[in-house]
Amino acid sequence: MVERRIRDQLYPSIExxxxxxxxxxxxxxxxxxxxxxxxxxxVIFLHGGPGAGATAVHRRFFxxxxxxxxxxxxxxxxxxxxxxxxxNNTTADLIGDIESLREHLxxxxxxxxxxxxxxxxxxxxxxxxxxxxxGLIIRGxxxxxxxxxxxxxxxxxxxxxxxxxxxVAVLPEDERGDILANFYCRLLDExxxxxxxxxxxxxxxxxxxxxxxxxxxxxxxxxxxxMAYALARIxxxxxxxxxxxxxxxxxDNLSAVTQLPCTIIQGRYDMICPIxxxxxxxxxxxxxxxxxxxxxxxxxxxxxxxxxxxxTTEHCKQKFSV
Numbered sequence: 001m002v003e004r005r006i007r008d009q010l011y012p013s014i015e016x017x018x019x020x021x022x023x024x025x026x027x028x029x030x031x032x033x034x035x036x037x038x039x040x041x042x043v044i045f046l047h048g049g050p051g052a053g054a055t056a057v058h059r060r061f062f063x064x065x066x067x068x069x070x071x072x073x074x075x076x077x078x079x080x081x082x083x084x085x086x087x088n089n090t091t092a093d094l095i096g097d098i099e100s101l102r103e104h105l106x107x108x109x110x111x112x113x114x115x116x117x118x119x120x121x122x123x124x125x126x127x128x129x130x131x132x133x134x135g136l137i138i139r140g141x142x143x144x145x146x147x148x149x150x151x152x153x154x155x156x157x158x159x160x161x162x163x164x165x166x167x168v169a170v171l172p173e174d175e176r177g178d179i180l181a182n183f184y185c186r187l188l189d190e191x192x193x194x195x196x197x198x199x200x201x202x203x204x205x206x207x208x209x210x211x212x213x214x215x216x217x218x219x220x221x222x223x224x225x226x227m228a229y230a231l232a233r234i235x236x237x238x239x240x241x242x243x244x245x246x247x248x249x250x251x252d253n254l255s256a257v258t259q260l261p262c263t264i265i266q267g268r269y270d271m272i273c274p275i276x277x278x279x280x281x282x283x284x285x286x287x288x289x290x291x292x293x294x295x296x297x298x299x300x301x302x303x304x305x306x307x308x309x310x311x312t313t314e315h316c317k318q319k320f321s322v
Contacts, residue, residue, distance in 0.1 A: 009306065010060035016071075022104055024075070024097060025088055031079035032072035032101055036064035041134075041322050042107045043313075044070040044098065046114030046121050048140075051234030053078025053227065061113070061300075061309050066317050070110065072101060074121075077230050084233040091144075091244040095125050102132060111316060113309075115139040115300050116273060117235075120243065120250070126260060127253045134320055135261035137312050139305060140270055140298050141278040143250050144243035148277060153179050153239075156209055159271050163208040170201045184236040195233070196225065202236070203228035209271050212297035251284050261319070262288040265308045267296030 016033035023029055036059070043062055047054040054071045055078075062069050073080040075089045075097065098121075102110065111134050112122040119138035126133045142148060157164035168176050175182040186198035200223055207215075207222025221227060238244065246252075262285055266278035275292070282290040291312070293304035300306060 009303075010057065010310070011063060012060070013056065014059055014064050016059075022097075022101060024093075024100065027082070027087060028075045028085065028089075029081045030072055030075065030097060030101070032070065032105075034068060034070055034105070035059050036062060036067045036069040037322075038068060039322065040066050040068040041317070041320055042068045042070060042110035043113050044072075044101075044110050046098075046112065046118035046125075047074065047077070048114075048116035048118050049077060049231050049235055050074060050094075050117045050121075050238050051077045051084075051231040052117075053080075053230065057301075061306075062313050063317065066322070067313070068107075070101070070105065070107070072097075076234050083226065084230045086234065086237045089234065089237065090241070091121070091124055091238075094121055095128050098125050099129060099132070108132075109134050111135055111137065111320070113137045113313075116142050116298065117238075120144045120245075123250045123257070124245070127250065127256045130257050130260060133257070133260055135263075135316070136257075137263050137265070137309065137316070139265040139267075139300060139309060140273045141264060141266060141281050142273045143248075143277055143281065144238075144245045145247055146242060148273070149180070149239045149243075151274065152272065156205075156271060160209045163205050166208075167201050167205040170198050180236060180239055183232070184240050187233045187236055196229065199228040199232040200225070202232035206231070206235075206272065210297060210299045212267065212269055212295065212299075212302050215299075215301075218299065218301070251281070254284055258286055263312045264288055264290045265293065265305060265312065266290065267293045267298060267302055267305050269296065270298040272298040 014035050016035045019033040021029045045058050053073045076085040114122040120142050187195050189195050203222045207219045266275050291308050296302035296304040
């Protein structure tokens with residue numbers, strides 16, 4: 001009942017008016033779809049993870065009578081194939097994929113809308129191609145730095161000790177000194193008896209820590225086999241490689257995008273991506289707007305975050321003409 005009330009406050013469910021697959025490099029094929037108004041204001045939805053994939057509910061943050069809603073699954077995630085593939089899967093590749101999709105769909109400029117890893121990718125793309133961007137709507141800010149990865153793997157144990165114990169239970173005691181390396185090793189193993197327990201533990205840990213209040217629906221979604229496999233495998237791949245970013249790369253390159261409007265939406269009690277990171281970005285991005293939701297965690301489906309996101313997409317209807 002709670003989940004139904006939350007989703008009923010989004011825009012009504014819609015189906016895409018066009019779907020397709022974009023061949024990227026001879027290995028990766030990327031799923032994409034368009035919904036809403038074919039001549040509307042273009043907005044591209046960047047999902048989290050990396051590796052989580054997009055779902056039908058993500059169309060519902062936008063007025064379908066106004067927005068041309070572009071949703072896709074990043075390399076190896078969701079409906080893109082091969083699922084969980086790590087070859088040629090870097091941040092630079094993902095930036096290039098957005099540009100390829102923009103060109104394929106014949107879009108000159110669009111709004112970027114993303115949360116968590118989606119916020120990382122939105123900023124990275126905007127810094128690489130500022131002239132292609134109308135503005136950014138980002139939430140649950142993650143800048144991909146080592147200290148943020150360390151917080152996720154170790155720091156969260158101070159807030160969610162039971163979820164953290166469930167995570168590390170997959171590893172023998174002598175491997176818990178380097179959780180990331182040993183999870184990554186298991187997730188690279190071809191044997192499902194090795195990689196699936198690790199994938200489920202990693203993904204369920206993230207799901208358990210994402211919402212302000214316990215959400216059985218969220219936990220079930222994160223524990224689903226195909227979702228868990230792609231999320232855990234790709235996320236540990238990116239984390240192991242420092243998200244393919246230098247330590248402070250996104251903040252160091254902000255001068256390329258500070259002329260763009262940016263709204264930052266952050267749950268006060270976001271434990272996955274604590275508010276200090278969003279505050280740091282807001283102070284560095286002169287002219288950005290920051291909306292702090294006082295009673296929300298990390299998830300876009302936490303009531304206050306969802307409301308702030310929809311209000312922002314409504315405000316953009318007045319700010320940007322079609």
